[in-house]
Amino acid sequence: MATKHEKDWPLWEIFIQSKRGLDHKHVGSLHAADAQMAVENARDVYTRRGEGNSIWAVRASDIHASRPEDQGAFFDPADDKVYRHPTFYPMPEGVKYI
Amino acid sequence: MSAQDNEALFQQRVDDEQKVEPRDWMPAEYRKNLVRQISQHAHSEVVGMLPEGNWITRAPSLRRKAILLAKVQDEAGHGLYLYSAAETLGTGRDEMIDQLLAGKAKYSSIFNYPSLTWADIGAIGWLVDGAAIINQVMLCRTSYGPYSRAMVRICKEESFHNRQGYDILVTLCKGTPAQKAMAQDALDRWWWPSLMMFGPSDKDSPHSAQSMKWKIKRQGNDELRQVFIDRTVPQAELIGLKVPDPKLKWNESTQHYDWGEINWEEFHQVIQGNGPCNAERMAARRKAHAEGAWVREAALAYAEKKAKRKAA
Numbered sequence: 001m002a003t004k005h006e007k008d009w010p011l012w013e014i015f016i017q018s019k020r021g022l023d024h025k026h027v028g029s030l031h032a033a034d035a036q037m038a039v040e041n042a043r044d045v046y047t048r049r050g051e052g053n054s055i056w057a058v059r060a061s062d063i064h065a066s067r068p069e070d071q072g073a074f075f076d077p078a079d080d081k082v083y084r085h086p087t088f089y090p091m092p093e094g095v096k097y098i
Numbered sequence: 099m100s101a102q103d104n105e106a107l108f109q110q111r112v113d114d115e116q117k118v119e120p121r122d123w124m125p126a127e128y129r130k131n132l133v134r135q136i137s138q139h140a141h142s143e144v145v146g147m148l149p150e151g152n153w154i155t156r157a158p159s160l161r162r163k164a165i166l167l168a169k170v171q172d173e174a175g176h177g178l179y180l181y182s183a184a185e186t187l188g189t190g191r192d193e194m195i196d197q198l199l200a201g202k203a204k205y206s207s208i209f210n211y212p213s214l215t216w217a218d219i220g221a222i223g224w225l226v227d228g229a230a231i232i233n234q235v236m237l238c239r240t241s242y243g244p245y246s247r248a249m250v251r252i253c254k255e256e257s258f259h260n261r262q263g264y265d266i267l268v269t270l271c272k273g274t275p276a277q278k279a280m281a282q283d284a285l286d287r288w289w290w291p292s293l294m295m296f297g298p299s300d301k302d303s304p305h306s307a308q309s310m311k312w313k314i315k316r317q318g319n320d321e322l323r324q325v326f327i328d329r330t331v332p333q334a335e336l337i338g339l340k341v342p343d344p345k346l347k348w349n350e351s352t353q354h355y356d357w358g359e360i361n362w363e364e365f366h367q368v369i370q371g372n373g374p375c376n377a378e379r380m381a382a383r384r385k386a387h388a389e390g391a392w393v394r395e396a397a398l399a400y401a402e403k404k405a406k407r408k409a410a
Contacts, residue, residue: 008192009398011185028248029182031191034401045175048168049255068121 011060012038016052024056032057112313117243120186128312131305132242133187135314137194140180141205144198145379147173149213150222158216165262166219172255179248186244199384207365208291210373217270217277217284223263225285225292225330231256232326233296241313264333271337278338285334286342294365296323327355 009031015024027046032038038057046052066074082088091098104123111118118124147170154170157163181191197203208226213219234256237249270281300306300318309315334341345358367373 007394008190009394028179028244028251029185030178033397034404037397037401044171045178048172048175065121068119069123 009033009037012042012057013060013063014038014042014046015056015058016042016046017054018052020053024054027051029060109311112241115313117246118241119243127308128314129187131309131312132245132314133184133189133194135305135309136180136184136187136245137189137197138204138206140177140184140194141198141203142209143173143177143180145205145209145383146226148379148382149209149211149375150219152213153216153219156216157219162266169223169259169262172259176252176255179251180245183242183244183248195387199380199387201371201380204369206295207368207373208295209379210368210375211287211291212375214287215280215284217267217280218288220263220266220270220281221284221288223259223261224267224333225263225288226295227256227259227263228330229292229295229326231260232322232329236315236317236322239313239316245314267339268337271339281337282339285339289342290360290364291368293323293326293360294368296320296326298362298365324354327357331355 010033011029012032012035013029014027016027017024030038030041030045032041035057039055042055042057047055078084105125108118108122108124108128111122118128150166150170150173154163154166157166181194184194185191194203198205213222231253234249234253238246238253240246240249267281267284270277297303297319300320303319306315306318310318331341331346343358345356347356349356368376371377
């Protein structure tokens with residue numbers, strides 16, 4: 001994502017779970033020399049007000065992303081399968097609990 | 099796709115209020131403009147720690163000290179959120195910091211004014227952060243996704259800053275005549291520089307029109323400045339402070355305050371490096387950066403050593 005600079009610490013993407021039972025959500029990034037420092041720095045910058053109880057730190061260079069310019073073709077297979085949605089099926093009048 | 103098609107698609111996305119994300123195609127000028135604006139904003143957060151850090155050891159009580167420390171720590175965090183947002187545009191943080199330290203990048207002119215008394219810490223939180231909030235609330239709706247998300251995060255934290263500053267002045271205004279005079283003096287010195295924070299009038303602002311079209315900015319400098327004045331004047335009156343503008347007057351027909359003239363010559367002088375503290379601020383940043391070099395190198399060397407040991 002960012003340009004690679006030799007003198008800067010590696011970039012980490014930070015994910016926070018705000019409370020038990022919820023997903024970890026991407027909150028931003030930071031630089032850290034190693035994983036432990038990434039987690040500790042994430043605690044100091046992204047959870048100063050009880051925003052979370054679990055932190056994931058992932059090296060930005062380890063994230064693989066889909067390409068926005070291919071978006072149309074890439075997601076196309078899902079577009080023509082309307083029968084995957086419950087609203088595709090007409091239900092008889094008066095039917096309940098379905 | 100041709101460059102023109104790309105540009106039209108991009109503008110369409112912006113017009114449709116869809117956010118632009120890091121890997122999307124964007125005009126080179128949009129990218130450049132954003133890196134400039136976001137990095138300036140980040141530098142402002144970082145340099146902004148200096149006038150307040152100046153008072154951490156001299157805060158009048160342990161409670162005030164702990165609060166100020168927390169606020170300054172927030173500012174460091176805000177700098178980090180913003181550098182991160184700018185980095186998604188492909189410019190490294192070290193590159194941005196190098197530009198600041200080389201004197202090639204700007205930061206908010208307000209931080210080139212000195213914090214002479216404890217009341218100044220109140221005025222900074224109340225006025226400087228108050229002005230920043232108005233600008234930042236607008237930027238929550240900026241077209242660039244990572245910038246917008248950083249702004250949402252920052253705005254959540256800023257109202258603490260704003261209130262703690264006002265609280266300092268409320269307390270001083272309830273104190274001895276000398277304490278109240280100190281609060282008034284702080285307002286006298288910080289009022290006009292705070293109004294300058296919104297930047298030149300739109301008609302003289304070089305980046306305004308294009309930034310509005312790209313929805314980097316959503317409201318003009320003059321409009322935001324007026325919002326700030328309308329909000330802040332009653333807050334001053336409530337605690338018995340007088341805003342240092344003889345032309346300030348409520349206008350019943352416009353439902354806004356009429357007010358005087360900003361000294362733009364002063365603004366340009368400070369921007370060009372001739373403010374009271376420009377040299378001091380830059381010297382402090384350079385010193386901190388140079389003195390931290392060994393820490394940055396040592397941490398990296400330690401991480402490499404550990405990684406090697408693990409691999410072996």
